[in-house]
Amino acid sequence: MGNEEQSVMQKIVSLCKRRGFLFQSSEIYGGMNGCWDYGPLGVELKRNVKEAWWSEMVTHHDDISIPQGAASAFEMTGLDCSILMHPQVWKCSGHYDLFHDMMIDCKDSKRRYRHDQVRGRWALLDDKRVFVTAICEPEEEQEVLLARAQKCFGLRAKDRSRIRWDGDVVSLETVDDFEFVFGPDAKEAGSLTEPREFNLMFKTHMGALFDENSIAYLRPETAQGIFVNFKNVVDSSRVRIPFGIAQVGKSFRNEITPRNFTFRVREFEQMEVEFFCHPDSSQEWYRYWRDRRMEWYKKLGLSESRLILREHDSAELSHYSTGTADIEYAFPFLPEGEYGELEGIAHRGDFDLRSHMEGKLNPATDPLEVEVDERGKPVHRGSGKDLSYRDPVTNEKYIPHVIEPSAGADRATLAFLCEAYTEDMAPDEKGQLQGRVVLKFHPRLAPIKAAIFPLVKKDGMPEAAQDIYRDLKKEFPVFYDNKGAVGRRYRRMDEAGTPFCLTIDGQTLEDGTVTLRDRDSMDQTRLSVEEAKQVIREAIRC
RNA sequence: GCGGGUGUAGCUUAGUGGUAAAGCACCAGCCUUCCAAGCUGGCUAUGUGGGUUCGAUUCCCAUCACCCGCUCCA
Numbered sequence: 001m002g003n004e005e006q007s008v009m010q011k012i013v014s015l016c017k018r019r020g021f022l023f024q025s026s027e028i029y030g031g032m033n034g035c036w037d038y039g040p041l042g043v044e045l046k047r048n049v050k051e052a053w054w055s056e057m058v059t060h061h062d063d064i065s066i067p068q069g070a071a072s073a074f075e076m077t078g079l080d081c082s083i084l085m086h087p088q089v090w091k092c093s094g095h096y097d098l099f100h101d102m103m104i105d106c107k108d109s110k111r112r113y114r115h116d117q118v119r120g121r122w123a124l125l126d127d128k129r130v131f132v133t134a135i136c137e138p139e140e141e142q143e144v145l146l147a148r149a150q151k152c153f154g155l156r157a158k159d160r161s162r163i164r165w166d167g168d169v170v171s172l173e174t175v176d177d178f179e180f181v182f183g184p185d186a187k188e189a190g191s192l193t194e195p196r197e198f199n200l201m202f203k204t205h206m207g208a209l210f211d212e213n214s215i216a217y218l219r220p221e222t223a224q225g226i227f228v229n230f231k232n233v234v235d236s237s238r239v240r241i242p243f244g245i246a247q248v249g250k251s252f253r254n255e256i257t258p259r260n261f262t263f264r265v266r267e268f269e270q271m272e273v274e275f276f277c278h279p280d281s282s283q284e285w286y287r288y289w290r291d292r293r294m295e296w297y298k299k300l301g302l303s304e305s306r307l308i309l310r311e312h313d314s315a316e317l318s319h320y321s322t323g324t325a326d327i328e329y330a331f332p333f334l335p336e337g338e339y340g341e342l343e344g345i346a347h348r349g350d351f352d353l354r355s356h357m358e359g360k361l362n363p364a365t366d367p368l369e370v371e372v373d374e375r376g377k378p379v380h381r382g383s384g385k386d387l388s389y390r391d392p393v394t395n396e397k398y399i400p401h402v403i404e405p406s407a408g409a410d411r412a413t414l415a416f417l418c419e420a421y422t423e424d425m426a427p428d429e430k431g432q433l434q435g436r437v438v439l440k441f442h443p444r445l446a447p448i449k450a451a452i453f454p455l456v457k458k459d460g461m462p463e464a465a466q467d468i469y470r471d472l473k474k475e476f477p478v479f480y481d482n483k484g485a486v487g488r489r490y491r492r493m494d495e496a497g498t499p500f501c502l503t504i505d506g507q508t509l510e511d512g513t514v515t516l517r518d519r520d521s522m523d524q525t526r527l528s529v530e531e532a533k534q535v536i537r538e539a540i541r542c
Numbered sequence: 543g544c545g546g547g548u549g550u551a552g553c554u555u556a557g558u559g560g561u562a563a564a565g566c567a568c569c570a571g572c573c574u575u576c577c578a579a580g581c582u583g584g585c586u587a588u589g590u591g592g593g594u595u596c597g598a599u600u601c602c603c604a605u606c607a608c609c610c611g612c613u614c615c616a
Contacts, residue, residue, distance in 0.1 A: 010609085018553055018567080024607075030589055031607040098616050105543060112543070112613065196543095200616070220616085256543070256614050264615080333609095341615090429579050436578085455575050483569095487577030494577095505575060515576070522577070 008332040012421050013261055015437065019495050021045065021417065022262065034258025034266035036410075041496055044447030044477065046269075046413045050248050052300060052444055052542075053271045053407070054078070057246045069291060071284045075243040076273075077233060081225025083250060084216050090201065091380035092355045093224050094363070095217075099200035104172070105193045106183040115195040116173055118184060122166035123149040130189050131181045133172060141169060152182040152189060202252045202266075218252040223404060226274040227352045230387055241389055241400055242285065244275040248409065260333045262410045263340055269409035276389070276400035279350070283322065285403045286347040290325045293345055293405045297327060297412070299542055301442035302419050306330040308339055318363050323347040327407075329415045342415055343407035350399040353387045357399075416445055420497055426522060429487060439497030440520055443539035449476040450500040450536055451493045457482050465504040468514065468529055472502075476536055494519055499539060502532055 016022040020039030025032040038046055061076040090096045104113050113135065120133030123145075130152055134144040149163050150156075175181060182189040202218040205211075219225065226245045233245055248271045258264050277285045294309050312324040324346040328339030351368060355361045359378030362371035371379045390397045417439070426436040443449060452469040454461035462482050469480040479498065481489050486503060493501055501517040507526075508514055516525045516532045527535075 007609095013608090014553060027589095027607090030605085033607070095616080103543090193543095253616085259609090426577060428577070434578065453576090457574085459575090461575090485574065485577080485579070487579085490577050492578085503576060517576080524576070 008421065009261070009418075011437075012332070012418060015421070015439075015495065016042065016417065034255055034264070036262050036265060041447040042413075045416070045441070045445060045497075046409060048445045048447070049300075049413050049416065050269070050271060050409050053296070053409075053412075054246065054248060056296065057244070057271075057273060067288075067292075070288050071281050072242065074275075075239045077237055077239055077243065077245055079226055079229060079233065079245050079247045080249060081219075081222065081229065081247060083219050083252075084204070084206065085219060085225065085228070087216060088380070088383075089224050089228055089356075090217055090220070092360045092382055093227075093352070094355070094360060095201060095220050095224075096380070097360075099220065104195050106186055106191050113184065116171060118172040119169055120172055120175075120181070121145055121169045123152070124164040124166055125149075125153045125155070125162060128153065129166065129180060131172070131175050133182060133184050135184045145169065148182060148184070200254045200256075202254055220253050221251050221406070222247045222249045222270045222272050223274060223352070223406065226272070227356055227387075227402075228383075230274075230276070230353060231385060234389065240392065242275065242277040242281070244273045246271075246273045248272075260331070260340075262414050263331065263333070265410060268411075271407040271409050271412075273403075273405050274352075275403040275405070277403065278391075279398065279401045282347060282349075282401040282403065286323045286345070289403050289405045290323075290345045293343055293407070294327055297329075297342065297415070300416065300445060301440075302329060302415055306419065310339070318351075320349045320351045320361075320363060320366075320368055321347050322349065329411075329418075331415065332418050340411070341408075342411050343405060345403065345405045348402040348404050350401055352402060353399050354382075356383050357385060357387045358382045416441060426491075429485075436491065436494060438494040438519060441497040441499070442542065443499040443536070444542050446497045446499050446540075447477065448479045448493070448496055448498040449540060450502055450532075451479045451481060451489065451498050453480075453486055453489050453501060453503045454482050455486055455503050455505040459506065460509055461504050461506070464508055468502065468504060471529070472533065472536075475533065476540075490517060490522075500532070500536055502529075 013022075019041055021042035023037045023039055025035035025037050058076050058078045063075045064073055066073050087096070090099075104115050104118065106113070118133050118135060119141065120131050123130050123132045130149070132145055132149040132152055134141065134148055136144045146160060146163070150160050153163065155162065172181065178192050178194060179190045181192050183192045186192070201220050204216050204218065205214040206216045207214050226247055229245075233239060249269065250267060251270050252267050255264055255266050258266055273289075275285060275289060290309065294307070297307055298304060306329055308328050310326045310328055312326070317324055324344060326341045327343040327345070329342050330338070331340045334340055351361060351363070354368065359370040359382040360380035361368040370382075373379050388397055388399045420439040420441045422438050422440050424436050424438065425433040428434045450472060452465050452472065454465040465482070466480065469478060472478045479493070481492070483489070490501055497519070499519045501519075503515040503517060505515065513526050513528050514532055516527055516535060517523070518525075
């Protein structure tokens with residue numbers, strides 16, 4: 001593929017590898033699907049993304065002022081939970097049921113079904129006996145099954161009456177031999193595969209014994225660690241509602257199709273807040289967090305034209321959620337007009353805390369009820385612990401409602417990388433315009449804040465530059481380079497996204513001033529080292 | 543998971559059933575007073591595993607990874 005035909009995304013992937021932002025995991029052994037490693041520059045970039053998030057959410061949060069748009073002042077605190085948790089956590093959260101489906105593939109239609117959702121009925125025609133299946137609403141089941149049976153036997157409509165039924169409509173789970181099963185979208189019988197476990201949670205074993213009782217799961221989200229620690233945090237930290245608990249950490253999902261660089265991966269890092277509030281003010285808090293999170297991405301450089309806030313419509317919402325919005329970004333690997341999710345802000349009501357109290361709630365019920373088996377017992381028992389909150393002022397006791405802004409650290413990092421990638425023209429030594437690749441990171445996110453260059457490798461310039469390097473290094477991540485022409489060094493730093501370069505020349509030795517070169521404009525300014533430090537300080541603050 | 547495509551150096555590409563080529567990048571040195579200069583030298587590759595063959599990077603099979611489409615996206 002020629003350079004001109006390369007897509008923007010391919011160029012970004014190539015730059016990421018060339019400059020050490022991202023590598024394929026286990027590359028020397030052929031790579032690992034859906035796993036990526038952050039290189040020397042990438043780790044700094046991602047750390048800066050997470051640090052910008054954590055500092056805004058937790059360390060720099062002002063507990064006593066009322067932020068713009070907020071209903072009141074509120075507190076924010078942090079948490080770092082273990083990745084392995086009690087299996088019951090995932091049963092009550094709904095992940096166990098949702099992530100553990102037995103799936104069936106149709107070799108004919110290429111469709112996939114949940115084993116327990118496929119229903120059908122044994123149909124007889126002459127000496128033929130076929131289990132005819134369908135996926136449809138219960139009220140139209142009889143009609144659809146008849147139509148499918150007709151198709152299966154290759155009958156005309158007028159001959160439908162020749163079909164006889166053997167038994168009632170039952171689940172496909174009652175059928176052992178798939179050879180005589182007519183799939184819901186198949187053209188002939190026998191196209192369905194045996195049910196296969198589709199495990200979207202990573203399974204492992206605790207302890208040395210590998211048996212059913214030792215199964216543990218790698219967390220598929222960080223949120224549950226916060227919910228199960230809700231009581232611990234309330235009891236130990238004097239926080240009062242409204243307050244939020246933040247957590248950054250790895251989560252694992254056995255994605256069916258890892259795709260699009262680090263966008264859809266099997267091991268990823270989340271940045272989540274669970275914000276606990278009174279049910280009456282929850283809508284107000286939902287809007288607050290939705291809008292505030294959108295601003296965060298803009299503030300760190302994502303362009304407004306590539307970002308959208310997408311409110312889920314009622315069909316997309318779980319009914320217990322009274323609002324969910326996605327912050328989405330127009331990644332270059334997506335078709336024009338399509339966006340990929342960076343963060344979801346969900347109003348989760350009291351679903352999570354109640355599930356951990358009473359047992360897994362059935363999300364299809366309204367009001368929410370504990371999901372029970374045929375004997376009326378909870379399908380998954382809750383902890384039985386009281387996770388409600390007593391307001392110390394009003395003495396009101398209630399289960400808090402939860403607003404959940406849940407962001408992907410890797411997706412955010414990728415968005416910042418894509419946004420930063422720029423090709424422009426810059427003059428070379430002879431004044432000829434040459435193509436230039438530059439990563440225009442917000443200085444706050446840039447892995448290296450400034451590079452220190454002696455203009456040439458002689459006349460005491462390296463020594464003076466090294467002194468300045470050591471001085472700046474105490475405050476910023478800076479980089480020293482004395483190799484080759486200064487223009488080449490500038491371009492290298494452009495590809496690393498370094499916002500400033502300080503060049504030390506003969507005049508530096510006389511009056512202590514340096515040249516500060518700006519990455520984006522390539523403008524050069526003569527100023528003192530102190531002034532240059534101040535410029536960098538102000539740029540990385542936001 | 544299905545279908546199609548691709549896999550040669552750090553990157554981008556060339557080429558061949560018989561010693562694998564180049565540009566850029568990178569490293570060392572020289573030179574160099576502000577945007578990829580020049581000179582000298584150097585490092586580095588046929589994704590992995592089989593098969594066919596005297597000999598495979600090339601042909602075949604499998605596998606892995608990536609890309610595109612479908613599916614999935616809880």
